[in-house]
Amino acid sequence: MRLHVLAAGHLTTVQDRGRPGWAHLGVPRAGALDAPAADLANRLVGNPADAAVLETTLGGLAVRASADCWVAVTGAEGPVLVDGRPRGHARAERLPAGALLELGTPRRGVRSYLAVAGGIAVEPVLGSRSTDTLAWVGPPRVEAGAVLPVGLPPGPPAALDTPRPGRPGPLRLHPGPRADWFAGDPVAAMCHAAYTVEEASNRVGLRLAGPPLERVRSGELPSEGMVLGAVQVPPSGRPVVFLADHPVTGGYPVVAVVDAGDLWRCAQLRPGDEVRFSLARPAAAAAPTR
Amino acid sequence: MDVAGALGSRVSVRARPVGPSAVLVDVAGPGEALALAAWVRDRSLPVVEVVPAAATVLLDGVDPAAVLPALAAWEPTAEAPTGGLVEVSVTYDGEDLDAVADAWGTTVAEVVERHAALTFVSAFCGFAPGFAYLAGLPDELSVPRLDSPRPRVPAGSVALAGTWCGVYPTASPGGWRIIGRTDVGLWDTRREPPALLPPGTRVRFVPA
Incomplete structure (x- = not known):
């Protein structure tokens, strides 16, 4: 079976759980930015957790399937239309062969996920079907006119699933390795400040405007390895939260690290949205993740 | 934190936490970094x-609570592992030759001679997939x-910055000479591996 792409909106990519383990060769991990939403979409259509889905940015994706199939749309919530008729968000829907599936502009959030039973079956690169938008490792970005292979459906879709609860409130911060490059207690300073998401944010990083952090050390930091969620502070003093396509090494000091459980929220913040931080409790860090 | 004391080791390893599931270990330089990376991989530590x-x-x-005690057994060594030797054929016609x-x-001819006489070691990759930071240029150069x-x-450009040498795997912006x-x-x-010059590889440049 194949999926014919008629429109791809601002940016649509194939994503799975990414390709960790290649950072030492300069390869970003990539993977779905809102991983819990991608996981939910896969569960809804009966796919294994590592199946590839489509990640689309602010809607605008339109596809037709060459055969009847189960689909599910999760993540940023907006209109889901099949041949112009509204369908549900975050539930398994039957897409008839030849019917047009369209994702409208979400009311809030940024990234939506389309899972198709069987998974997007493009050729994996270094063990993953994810597209990294920093160095473009992986399948090419999805453009109008693309024809994507779909795998064999593994089984019946899940009858029900529980959408995650929203988690309002601040993003949790752990101390980073280079907090001593900044005046006072920079993590505490971040927890007292309000930031705004900047337009230039993307899959590489969430860029924040706000009170700049004051550096107490001059000179350059030799390039060092970077982690997912690292809060890097360039000379402007404005923090950047590293997301899935972040460079594997960087030369600006990392003041803090966003808790892994809050990274999906970074994927759904829009330019202009307000961001606040709080100090993560070490106990929360030790709790098992979903 | 100093993890050596806990096990009574003579060796002191300085590591900084990077959030709850990563640590950054300080080393003396790229050679020691390579040696430690190889040591960690050889021991199949869960990482x-x-x-x-x-x-x-x-x-x-x-x-971190599991890996830091294991690191105390590492004895810092500046000796880089000697990986495979790769010869890279170069046409020395770069636009920054005069500036270098x-x-x-010295003269352009001497730059080519000196560069081609050195043996570099791939210290680490970063910046772009397959872009290796090649160590081996002496401080005075x-x-x-x-x-x-x-x-x-352009892809394939051989360039210098600081005491590093690098070859651009793909066309990209860049500030190296x-x-x-x-x-x-x-x-x-x-x-396999996808990078021609993974960390540890020795590299010589041969005038085409």
Whole structure:
């Protein structure tokens, strides 16, 4: 079976759980930015957790399937239309062969996920079907006119699933390795400040405007390895939260690290949205993740 | 934190926490970073990413409480592992050759001769897939970066910055001083490993 792409909106990519383990060769991990939403979409259509889905940015994706199939749309919530008729968000829907599936502009959030039973079956690169938008490792970005292979459906879709609860409130911060490059207690300073998401944010990083952090050390930091969620502070003093396509090494000091459980929220913040931080409790860090 | 005391080891390893599941280990330089990265991989410690760099090794996807005691057994060594030797054929016609000759206080012909006489070691990869930071240029031959990066440096460009040498695997912006070009494929995801110059590889440049 194949999926014919008629429109791809601002940016649509194939994503799975990414390709960790290649950072030492300069390869970003990539993977779905809102991983819990991608996981939910896969569960809804009966796919294994590592199946590839489509990640689309602010809607605008339109596809037709060459055969009847189960689909599910999760993540940023907006209109889901099949041949112009509204369908549900975050539930398994039957897409008839030849019917047009369209994702409208979400009311809030940024990234939506389309899972198709069987998974997007493009050729994996270094063990993953994810597209990294920093160095473009992986399948090419999805453009109008693309024809994507779909795998064999593994089984019946899940009858029900529980959408995650929203988690309002601040993003949790752990101390980073280079907090001593900044005046006072920079993590505490971040927890007292309000930031705004900047337009230039993307899959590489969430860029924040706000009170700049004051550096107490001059000179350059030799390039060092970077982690997912690292809060890097360039000379402007404005923090950047590293997301899935972040460079594997960087030369600006990392003041803090966003808790892994809050990274999906970074994927759904829009330019202009307000961001606040709080100090993560070490106990929360030790709790098992979903 | 100093993890040596806990096990009564003579060796002191300095590591900084990077959130709850990664640590950044300080080392004396790229050679020691390579040695530690190899040591960690040889022991199959439970770690997702081992990223050697200029003065650190990042261990990501770890339980710091488990990995830090294990690190106490490591004896720092500046000796870089001797990986395979790769010869890279270069046409020395880069647009910054004159500037490098000025920085070295010599002629273009001498720049080519000196560069081709060195054996470099891939210390770490970063910047782009397959881009290796090649160590081996002595301090006195350090070369300043361009004041403002070029918007596009062609794939295969052989370039210098500071005491590093590198070869651009793909066309990209870049601020290094270009001394030549090569046709050698630096990055191929169908090859194992996909990088031609993974950390530890020794590299010589041969005038084409």
